[in-house]
Structures are given as C-alpha cells and as structure tokens.
Amino acid sequence: MKIAVVGTGYVGLVTGTCFAETGNTVTCVDIDQAKVDKLKSGRITIYEPGLEQLFDRNIKQGRLFFTTSLEEGIKDAKIIFLALPTPPGADGAADLKYVLKVAEDLGPLLKDYAVIVDKSTVPVGTAEKVQKKIALGAKVEFDVVSNPEFLREGVAVDDFMKPDRVVVGTNSPKARKVMEALYAPFVRQGNPIIFMDERSAELTKYAANSFLATKITFMNEIANLCELLGADVDSVRKGVGTDSRIGKRFLFPGIGYGGSCFPKDVQALAKSSEDANYEFKILTAVMDVNETQKTRLIPHIKKYFNGNLKGKTIAIWGLSFKPHTDDIREAPSLYNIDELLKEGAILKVHDPESMDNVKKVVGDKVQYSHTPYEAAQDADAIFIATEWPEFRTPDFDKLSSILKNKVIFDGRNLYDLNFMKEQGYVYYSIGREVIHG
Numbered sequence: 001m002k003i004a005v006v007g008t009g010y011v012g013l014v015t016g017t018c019f020a021e022t023g024n025t026v027t028c029v030d031i032d033q034a035k036v037d038k039l040k041s042g043r044i045t046i047y048e049p050g051l052e053q054l055f056d057r058n059i060k061q062g063r064l065f066f067t068t069s070l071e072e073g074i075k076d077a078k079i080i081f082l083a084l085p086t087p088p089g090a091d092g093a094a095d096l097k098y099v100l101k102v103a104e105d106l107g108p109l110l111k112d113y114a115v116i117v118d119k120s121t122v123p124v125g126t127a128e129k130v131q132k133k134i135a136l137g138a139k140v141e142f143d144v145v146s147n148p149e150f151l152r153e154g155v156a157v158d159d160f161m162k163p164d165r166v167v168v169g170t171n172s173p174k175a176r177k178v179m180e181a182l183y184a185p186f187v188r189q190g191n192p193i194i195f196m197d198e199r200s201a202e203l204t205k206y207a208a209n210s211f212l213a214t215k216i217t218f219m220n221e222i223a224n225l226c227e228l229l230g231a232d233v234d235s236v237r238k239g240v241g242t243d244s245r246i247g248k249r250f251l252f253p254g255i256g257y258g259g260s261c262f263p264k265d266v267q268a269l270a271k272s273s274e275d276a277n278y279e280f281k282i283l284t285a286v287m288d289v290n291e292t293q294k295t296r297l298i299p300h301i302k303k304y305f306n307g308n309l310k311g312k313t314i315a316i317w318g319l320s321f322k323p324h325t326d327d328i329r330e331a332p333s334l335y336n337i338d339e340l341l342k343e344g345a346i347l348k349v350h351d352p353e354s355m356d357n358v359k360k361v362v363g364d365k366v367q368y369s370h371t372p373y374e375a376a377q378d379a380d381a382i383f384i385a386t387e388w389p390e391f392r393t394p395d396f397d398k399l400s401s402i403l404k405n406k407v408i409f410d411g412r413n414l415y416d417l418n419f420m421k422e423q424g425y426v427y428y429s430i431g432r433e434v435i436h437g
C-alpha cells in the first residue's frame with residue numbers, strides 16, 4: 001500500500017518507518033528542509049532504540065522516502081497520516097493550527113479516494129474539523145479517521161510492531177476495511193483492533209494517558225504518606241499491585257511524571273472538560289500533586305546541608321524524563337536543577353543520552369560529565385533524577401572513594417535500603433525510611 005505521513009517528528013518517523021517495515025511504500029513529509037535533507041541522506045533525527053536499524057533497512061529497500069512537498073508526498077497515497085504537533089496553547093487546550101492548516105492544504109491535492117488519519121493527540125471533535133477543512137477544497141471522496149498512538153518513548157518500535165491494541169475511530173465501512181488491512185500484520189498475535197466512532201477514539205487517548213498519570217500520582221501520594229507514617233512504599237506497592245484489578249505496572253513512585261505526553265494530555269483533558277462545563281476534579285489534583293512531587297527531595301537536601309547549599313557540589317545522575325530516551329521535555333531533572341542553582345549549588349550532571357539537549361536549555365550553568373563517576377568526583381552529594389540501568393549497580397567502593405560525602409538523594413528508588421545501610425551511606429528516597437549512614 002502507498003502511505004504518506006505528514007509530520008516527521010517522533011510519532012511520524014516511528015509510524016512511517018514501521019509501516020515501511022511491513023512492506024508498504026511510505027513517504028514522510030515535513031516542512032523542515034534541514035530535517036528532510038538529513039533523513040534523505042540516511043541520517044536519523046531522533047534517538048529511539050531499534051529504530052535506526054529499521055530506518056536504514058527500509059531506505060535501502062526503497063520503501064521509505066522523505067520530502068518537503070505535500071503534493072509529492074501524498075501522490076497516489078491511499079492513506080495519509082497526520083502526525084503533527086499539537087502543543088498546548090495559552091489556555092492549556094491543544095493547539096490545532098498545524099493539523100488544520102495541513103488539512104486545508106490537502107483538500108485540493110487529493111486525486112482519488114484516500115483515508116486521512118489523525119495520529120496526533122487531538123481534542124474530541126477534531127476529526128470533524130479536519131473533515132470540514134479538507135472538504136473545502138476536495139473534489140474526490142475521502143474519510144477522516146482517528147487512530148491515536150500509544151507509543152512509549154524508548155520502546156516505541158516494540159509498541160508499534162506489537163501493540164496491546166489498535167484503536168480506530170471511524171463510522172465509514174470503506175475506511176474501516178483499509179485500516180483493517182493496514183494493521184493486520186501488527187495484530188497477528190490476536191491483540192485487537194478496536195473500532196469505534198471518531199469522538200470515542202479521540203477521548204480514549206486522553207483517558208488512557210490521564211488514567212496512567214493518575215495511577216502514578218496516586219502512588220506518589222501513598223509514598224509521601226508512607227514517609228509520614230513510617231511505612232515502606234515498596235511493600236505497599238507490591239501488596240497493592242498484585243491485585244489483578246490494579247496491576248503491577250505504573251505503580252513506581254518517584255519525583256513525578258514528565259515527558260511530552262502525560263503533562264500535556266492531562267492538562268488538555270482538564271481543559272476539554274472545563275469547556276464542556278464539567279469540572280474533572282481528579283485531574284486538577286493530579287496536576288497539583290505532580291508539580292510539587294518533582295521537587296520533593298529539595299527540602300531534604302536543604303535540611304541536610306543546614307539550609308545552605310552555597311558552594312556545595314551536587315552530582316546529578318540522569319536528566320532525560322525517563323530512561324532510554326534523550327527527551328528532556330518536562331523532565332523533573334530540570335526543575336531540580338533550577339531549584340539547586342537558585343540555592344547556589346554547583347552542579348555536575350551526567351546523562352547517557354540527553355546532555356546535548358540539556359545544554360541547549362541550561363547552557364553552561366552546570367558542568368557536564370562524561371561518566372557518572374566524573375560527576376561524583378569530589379561531590380558533596382549525588383542526586384538521582386532518572387533510573388537509567390547503568391545507575392542501578394554502580395561500583396560503590398569506587399564511588400565511596402571519590403565522593404566528598406557519602407550522601408545520595410534518590411528520586412527513583414534505585415537501591416535496597418539494607419544495602420545502603422551496609423555501605424554506610426546517608427540515603428534519601430521516596431516513600432521509604434531515611435538511612436542515616
């Protein structure tokens with residue numbers, strides 16, 4: 001099948017590459033000439049495990065193309081994906097200007113029946129708006145379908161190739177057939193393609209992400225309470241998560257959720273509710289709690305250093321909003337860097353993938369270290385912001401010999417408490433006993 005993907009950001013590039021992998025011919029369209037030039041020359045623009053291999057292979061096989069021309073990109077395409085950004089506007093609602101502009105441009109370019117698919121996370125009712133914009137210039141029949149993505153960064157290729165489910169919103173039998181054929185290779189294990197109307201599909205995406213953000217936030221509040229009541233959140237988490245109605249996943253407390261999806265989607269759903277004259281109270285609480293959770297360890301750090309961080313060197317391990325990505329959007333690390341700099345601390349930071357991105361935002365206000373040990377050298381404390389696997393079992397003998405103080409503030413609960421006791425560390429984590437060294 002011939003497919004076009006308009007918007008070659010994170011979602012667009014993964015979508016285009018994975019559809020090429022199952023034998024489709026895919027053209028990715030983007031207005032950013034520099035990006036398209038780079039992709040055309042075979043260089044990938046994002047870091048995502050496993051993607052580069054598929055990207056290389058499909059370019060070599062002549063199934064994956066890039067262009068800045070919408071007209072050229074959608075030529076003969078039976079399916080046109082819109083994977084455009086929907087950033088939050090000033091009022092928190094998703095801004096549809098990119099999606100609607102492309103929809104308007106598309107109309108006159110359609111030469112034959114095509115299915116236009118909204119892949120971006122968009123508010124309920126967007127499919128109808130897209131339909132109207134295309135209809136302004138279209139002379140042929142077309143359908144607009146909502147097909148939200150559920151890709152986690154870091155495992156996006158896997159999520160795409162083996163999805164738990166595919167959600168497709170359409171009332172058109174013709175579009176349904178096209179979408180069924182397209183996704184057939186991805187659901188061979190028996191996972192479902194769930195068909196529904198467009199509005200329900202649009203809401204499903206927001207409901208899923210907001211529910212997950214709520215689940216994490218609930219556990220973060222339980223963790224905060226554990227600290228006050230002398231309970232251990234690891235035990236509570238296991239005790240709770242083994243109830244199959246609750247489930248073990250997404251119950252890990254920490255310094256809050258970040259990334260390009262959860263914060264934006266929770267905010268957008270709250271805004272949609274408000275616009276519908278419904279106060280979605282849980283979502284307001286989730287946003288509030290997450291805001292304070294990000295800097296949950298700061299008061300402990302200040303107290304430990306008797307309220308004075310001036311001239312104290314703190315090593316920050318992990319900067320990306322979660323492991324296996326270089327994405328720092330809404331990363332809790334950035335909020336902590338701000339707070340610690342305000343207090344006059346000297347920061348030596350390390351992240352395996354995201355330091356270049358952090359440099360663009362933070363510049364030379366912090367020192368960048370090639371390894372976690374380089375960051376820890378002569379530091380007064382370590383602060384862990386992201387649970388990269390390589391931080392899980394560091395060489396503690398080495399660490400103890402290079403740190404000025406054996407103190408760790410751990411925002412991701414990486415270490416066993418008894419082990420830290422044995423190692424003689426002062427150790428603060430989330431929802432667990434403080435180890436005093």
Ligand code: UDX
Nearest residue numbers: 149150151152153216250251252257258259261321322
């Ligand atoms: C998310 C959704 O999972 C995906 O389905 C959606 O389509 C896009 O948004 P992503 O943003 O890549 O994916 O990250 P995810 O792995 O879901 O983690 C989101 C945030 O929650 C991270 O900041 C992570 O650190 C945090 N988190 C996750 C926790 O704090 N505790 C947990 O138990 C799980």
